[in-house]
Amino acid sequence: ETLVSRRTHRTFASARPLADNGHPELAAVAWCAKGGTALSDDSSVIDDPGLPPELSVRDRYVILSAAFLGWMFAGLEMSMYLAARPAAQHFLSDVPSDLLEPQVGKWFSWYLCAFLLGAAAGGLCFGWMGDRLGRAKAMGISILCYSAVTGLSYFVTSLEQLVALRFVACMGIGGMWPNGVALASEAWPESSRPLLAGLIGTAANFGLALMGIIATQVHITPDSWRWVMLVGAAPLLLGFFVLAFVPESPSW
Numbered sequence: 001e002t003l004v005s006r007r008t009h010r011t012f013a014s015a016r017p018l019a020d021n022g023h024p025e026l027a028a029v030a031w032c033a034k035g036g037t038a039l040s041d042d043s044s045v046i047d048d049p050g051l052p053p054e055l056s057v058r059d060r061y062v063i064l065s066a067a068f069l070g071w072m073f074a075g076l077e078m079s080m081y082l083a084a085r086p087a088a089q090h091f092l093s094d095v096p097s098d099l100l101e102p103q104v105g106k107w108f109s110w111y112l113c114a115f116l117l118g119a120a121a122g123g124l125c126f127g128w129m130g131d132r133l134g135r136a137k138a139m140g141i142s143i144l145c146y147s148a149v150t151g152l153s154y155f156v157t158s159l160e161q162l163v164a165l166r167f168v169a170c171m172g173i174g175g176m177w178p179n180g181v182a183l184a185s186e187a188w189p190e191s192s193r194p195l196l197a198g199l200i201g202t203a204a205n206f207g208l209a210l211m212g213i214i215a216t217q218v219h220i221t222p223d224s225w226r227w228v229m230l231v232g233a234a235p236l237l238l239g240f241f242v243l244a245f246v247p248e249s250p251s252w
Contacts, residue, residue, distance in 0.1 A: 055187055059247045063136075063187045064196065066238070066246045067180035068203045070143050073235035074173045075207025077146050080166070082211065082220055083228040084111040090222040091159045107159050114163045118170030126175020135183035135249045140242035142179060143235055146172030151233025154226045169232075186249040 055063075088107040095103050122142070130138035149169035156162045181200055185193045211231070220228060 055247060055250060060187050063246055064184050064199075066242050067139070067184045067200050069238055070139055070176050070180050070203075070235075070242065071200050072203035072207040072210075073143070073238065074146065074176045075204030076211045076235075077150060077169065077173055077207070077232055078115070078204065079208050079211035080150065080169075080228060080232055081108075081111065081115070082215055083225040084108050084162075086220050086222045086225040087162055088159060090225065091162075093222070107163070110159075110163050111166055114167040115170045115173075118167040119174035121167075122171030122174025123178055124174075125171060127178045129175070130179040130182060134252050135179045135186070136242060136246045137248075139176060139179040139183060140239050140246070142172045142175035143239035143242060144172070145169065145175065147233050147235040147239060150229055151236070152229075153232075154229040183246075183249050186251040187247075 085104055085108055088104040088111075089100070092100060092103050092107075122145075126138050126142050126145075129141065146169045149165050149172065153162060153165045153169070156165065181197055184196050184200060188196055211228075214231060215228075218224075218227065
C-alpha cells in the first residue's frame with residue numbers, strides 16, 4: 001500500500017520512485033516520515049480526519065483582519081504612557097512642588113520599564129503558548145490580557161499598583177505580535193508573508209494615532225486620567241471574537 005499526503009502531491013512524487021524500483025517498504029517509510037496518508041490501489045486519496053481542513057479565502061481574510069486589529073489595539077495600548085505623568089502627579093500631589101518633577105520623572109521611567117520588560121516577557125510566554133495551544137487561541141488570550149488588565153488599571157490606588165498592572169498588560173502586547181504574525185503568515189501563501197508582516201506592523205501606528213486623536217478631544221490631566229484606561233479596555237470584544245470565530249493555522 002502506498003501512502004500520500006492529503007494536502008500536496010509533492011510528497012507522493014518524492015517517494016514514488018522508491019516503489020517503482022521495487023522498494024515499496026522504503027516508499028512507505030518515506031510517506032510515513034512526511035505525514036502521508038494511506039492510498040488504495042488506484043492511488044485515490046483517503047481523507048485523514050485528524051488533519052485540519054484547508055482555509056477558505058474568507059477564513060484567510062478573517063485571520064488577517066483579526067491580526068491587524070489586534071496589533072492596532074496593541075499600538076493604542078502602547079500610547080497609555082500619555083496617562084503616566086498625569087497619574088504620577090495625581091498620586092504625588094502631597095509632594096512639595098520643588099521635589100515633584102524629579103519624583104514624577106522617576107515613576108514615569110518605571111512605567112516605561114514595565115512596558116519594555118513586560119512586552120519582552122509576554123513575547124516569550126505567549127509565544128510558548130502559541131506553540132502549545134495554537135496561534136489563534138494565544139492571540140485571543142493576548143488581546144484579553146492587555147485589554148482586561150489595562151481596564152483594571154482604572155481602579156488603582158497607588159503608583160506601585162499602576163506599574164505592576166502595566167507590566168502584566170504589556171505581556172499581552174508582547175504576545176500579540178508573534179502569534180498574530182505567525183497565524184497570518186501560515187494562513188497565506190509563502191510569497192505573501194513579507195507583505196503581510198509589513199501590513200500588520202503598520203497597524204500599531206494606526207492605534208497610536210487613534211489614541212492621539214482621542215487625547216486632543218478629551219484632555220488628560222492629573223484629575224482626569226483614568227478614562228484612558230477604559231479606552232484601553234475596549235479591545236476586550238475583539239479578544240472574545242478571536243477565541244470564538246478566528247480559525248486556527250493549518251500548519252499548527
